[in-house]
């Protein structure tokens with residue numbers, strides 16, 4: 001491919017932390033704008049833009065694909081989901097049908113311009129359909145994310161109504177074919193871009209209606225659930241990563257199985273460590289005298305207490321790397337390192353005795369001890385000469 005693929009968030013014009021609703025709105029706007037039927041004079045560009053936006057939406061509207069994309073970018077999408085990169089023409093058609101009405105009439109895939117000739121998948125409207133994945137946020141302390149923990153999460157989801165078993169029909173009542181659409185679930189109507197098939201407004205595409213709706217769920221088949229679930233969080237989880245909780249998403253229509261819940265982790269900062277990928281960076285303030293003389297420095301690492309050996313003449317800002325002492329391996333990320341940055345802290349509030357000692361030291365200083373200072377002074381002197389001339 002000659003051209004680099006644009007970032008999906010950039011394509012949709014949304015922030016990286018945009019919620020599902022924002023992403024949906026952004027896609028809807030772009031899809032309206034670039035719909036090829038609306039751009040007859042500019043069909044090639046419209047098609048390309050429409051396809052690009054649909055692809056971005058296919059990924060960002062799916063929590064699992066979004067997470068993979070967030071972590072690994074386009075490359076990760078190819079690795080994780082095969083050559084197509086996490087979507088197939090059928091997916092794109094499903095998305096477009098969601099927004100522009102389902103059924104025939106609207107030929108993507110097989111039609112004049114396509115997403116690779118994928119056949120539209122017709123579904124039996126009364127068959128159980130898999131439920132949607134959902135997403136919730138959870139806040140974690142830096143330490144909990146580092147070491148792993150178990151969080152109690154209040155999960156809000158739509159689950160199958162216990163009274164009617166998800167059918168929406170009251171006991172003793174049943175579903176009968178929808179008269180409005182003749183049981184097909186779709187009707188032909190005037191859509192945004194001309195005649196096309198649309199979801200039947202009476203049966204909402206299911207093809208059947210309930211004779212007597214269930215009193216508990218008013219015929220929906222769903223009720224809101226509110227349960228508390230213990231979710232194990234693996235050690236090393238990073239800010240923005242999600243943990244999948246299988247079977248805790250929404251139930252599907254017609255008593256379909258529940259989707260998964262994705263717990264998006266927001267990790268607090270630490271006052272001791274900064275995280276950079278799998279590495280940890282720790283600033284350690286030490287006395288200038290220790291840097292000059294060298295010695296030992298006790299530190300705390302994620303794996304326990306340790307002693308850092310400081311060489312004599314260690315410069316301010318020097319970094320020591322402790323291999324394998326960073327964030328523990330998680331997923332495909334290996335264990336990181338700990339980087340200790342040594343920073344000289346100027347002593348404050350000296351006693352008379354300490355002042356005396358330091359004054360002695362200052363008086364004894366010679367240029368050979370400070371090569372950088374010596375070089376700078378020489379440069380400054382040369383500059384002063386040129387300025388006078």
Ligand SMILES: [Zn+2]
Nearest residue numbers: 161164214217
């Ligand atoms: Zn019910």
Ligand SMILES: [Zn+2]
Nearest residue numbers: 178181200203
């Ligand atoms: Zn109908």
